[in-house]
Amino acid sequence: MSKNLVVGAGFSGAVIAFLLAEKLNEKVTVIDKKEHIAGNCFDYRDANGIMIHKYGPHIFHTESEKVWKFLKQFTDFNTYMHKVYGIIDGIETHIPFNFNTLYDVFPHTLAKRLEEKLLAKFEYNSKVPILEFQKQDDDDLKFLANYIYEKIFLHYTTKQWGLNPDEIDSAVTARVPVYLSRDDRYFQDKYQGIPLEGYTKIFEKMLSHKNIKLKLKTDFKNINSSKYDRIFFTGSIDEFFNYDLGQLQYRSVNFKFETYNKPYYQSSVSVNYPCNYDFTRVHEYKYFLDDKSDKTVIAKEYSELFELGKNDRYYPIPNDKNTELYAKYLEKAQKLNNVYFLGRLGDYKYYNMDKAILRAIELFEKIFDIRLD
Numbered sequence: 395m396s397k398n399l400v401v402g403a404g405f406s407g408a409v410i411a412f413l414l415a416e417k418l419n420e421k422v423t424v425i426d427k428k429e430h431i432a433g434n435c436f437d438y439r440d441a442n443g444i445m446i447h448k449y450g451p452h453i454f455h456t457e458s459e460k461v462w463k464f465l466k467q468f469t470d471f472n473t474y475m476h477k478v479y480g481i482i483d484g485i486e487t488h489i490p491f492n493f494n495t496l497y498d499v500f501p502h503t504l505a506k507r508l509e510e511k512l513l514a515k516f517e518y519n520s521k522v523p524i525l526e527f528q529k530q531d532d533d534d535l536k537f538l539a540n541y542i543y544e545k546i547f548l549h550y551t552t553k554q555w556g557l558n559p560d561e562i563d564s565a566v567t568a569r570v571p572v573y574l575s576r577d578d579r580y581f582q583d584k585y586q587g588i589p590l591e592g593y594t595k596i597f598e599k600m601l602s603h604k605n606i607k608l609k610l611k612t613d614f615k616n617i618n619s620s621k622y623d624r625i626f627f628t629g630s631i632d633e634f635f636n637y638d639l640g641q642l643q644y645r646s647v648n649f650k651f652e653t654y655n656k657p658y659y660q661s662s663v664s665v666n667y668p669c670n671y672d673f674t675r676v677h678e679y680k681y682f683l684d685d686k687s688d689k690t691v692i693a694k695e696y697s698e699l700f701e702l703g704k705n706d707r708y709y710p711i712p713n714d715k716n717t718e719l720y721a722k723y724l725e726k727a728q729k730l731n732n733v734y735f736l737g738r739l740g741d742y743k744y745y746n747m748d749k750a751i752l753r754a755i756e757l758f759e760k761i762f763d764i765r766l767d
Contacts, residue, residue: 396421396607401614402628404433405747406737408600409464409754410626415605417764422605423622425612431601434706435593435747442653442687444680445592449706450647450695451663451677452593455583456748460766462585464751468599471587474682476580480666482545489666490521490580491542492573508538512574521571525559542572550668554697555645555711563712588682628737630707631723639722642742643715644700644707649677649693659692672696710742734761 400411403426411422430436434449453476456462480489487498493512497505511534516522524547530536547570551559579586589596601608614634619625627634632642650673663681667673673694680690700707710716720742727735736757738745745753759765 396423397623398422398626399617399619399622399624400424400626400628402426402433402737402739403428403431403597403601403608403610404628404737405435405750406628406740406745406754407433407626408597409751410736410758411606412600412603413755413758413766415603417758417766418762420605421607422603423607423609424601425609425614425617427611427613429611430594431608431610432594432597434708435597437592437594439592440691442689442691444685444687444689444691445683446651446679446691447593447677447682448649450649450693451679451682452747453581453586454588454747455581455586456746457583457585458748458752459585460755461748461751463767464755465596468596469589469591471585471589472683473586474588475586476664477578477662478580478664478666479662480546480668481670482668486661486665488578489546490571490573491546492578493576494578508534511535512538516574519575519577521573524570524572527572546570546668550666550674553672553674555709556697556699557711557713561713590683592683624732624734626734626736628735628740630739631720631727631735631742634735635723635726639726640719641702642719642723643711645709645711646698646700646705647708648696648698648705650696651691651693653689653691655689657688657690659690707739710738710744712744716742 397420398411398414400407400422403424407424407426408431411424414420414422435452436449437445437447440446453474454465454471455476478489479486482499485499488495493509496508500508511532515535524543528539528543530539548559551570614627614629630642632639658680659678660676663679664675664677666675673696675695677693677695678690679693680687698705727733734757735741736753737750741753755766
């Protein structure tokens with residue numbers, strides 16, 4: 395008989411399940427509504443030999459040596475460092491906006507003048523949130539701020555979130571900075587890469603532990619949870635409580651896959667289209683692991699509102715209404731004995747993969763007073 399029930403086989407659930415099985419030598423049952431493990435990190439090789447990230451591109455990056463060491467038990471990584479390009483006024487250039495972007499989109503003399511003013515005002519290699527960057531009193535820098543806001547931030551953000559930027563929490567808008575550097579990498583973390591065998595293999599190894607029993611295509615509401623000593627719930631917290639206080643809002647994403655009879659479609663993994671088309675980005679997967687094929691597969695990414703029963707939850711929408719509703723659900727959750735919520739849906743928080751893993755590790759350490767190296 396399992397002592398522990400883990401709901402969800404994404405990173406949050408798989409990590410906590412592995413730690414319970416390995417460190418405590420306890421039986422664990424892991425369930426997931428999907429027909430596969432790995433949650434939104436699920437990937438697979440298609441008929442062309444290309445590793446496809448089914449739910450959008452996942453680039454692993456972290457500053458945490460603890461998380462890196464933990465994952466290295468299950469995989470090796472390549473040295474891929476993510477670079478994102480965007481089409482601005484018909485020019486393919488670097489995103490976030492940096493000094494290289496500056497010289498790509500403006501005449502050299504104007505770019506030079508703007509660069510000198512930026513360096514006089516800001517520290518080199520610093521990141522300035524776009525809404526903060528708009529607070530300029532110099533006419534040239536005001537022009538630049540308005541240009542970046544209009545050409546890169548405004549329309550892309552509206553497409554992605556279905557909201558005007560001033561309706562979105564500053565924690566979200568801060569993820570779209572002006573980067574005063576010539577570093578073209580999207581992430582500057584110490585550890586970066588793509589798992590050499592893909593993400594799904596990591597989950598296969600984690601969940602193949604002798605103490606773990608896995609049940610896919612299994613809904614929590616059909617489980618007799620009373621027979622478990624502990625429940626670790628990585629689904630949406632409002633769903634756990636049958637939405638009795640109302641429904642938390644999420645954005646969802648729809649990926650339209652297309653196959654082309656040519657080696658490559660675009661110049662890199664991700665190209666953003668801030669001002670053109672209905673989709674936000676186009677992803678080309680073969681770049682991740684340098685897959686060799688005469689064909690290529692792309693995915694056009696369309697953002698949409700999450701609708702129950704129609705699509706998947708991706709991004710919590712952090713505004714006052716949702717924050718207040720989540721706080722009420724959290725209050726209910728804290729009254730439960732031995733039920734723990736975690737993950738992007740359980741915590742109603744935007745987590746990168748490394749933060750989801752770290753959250754699961756730290757929750758385990760806190761509950762059982764065990765310090766992992």
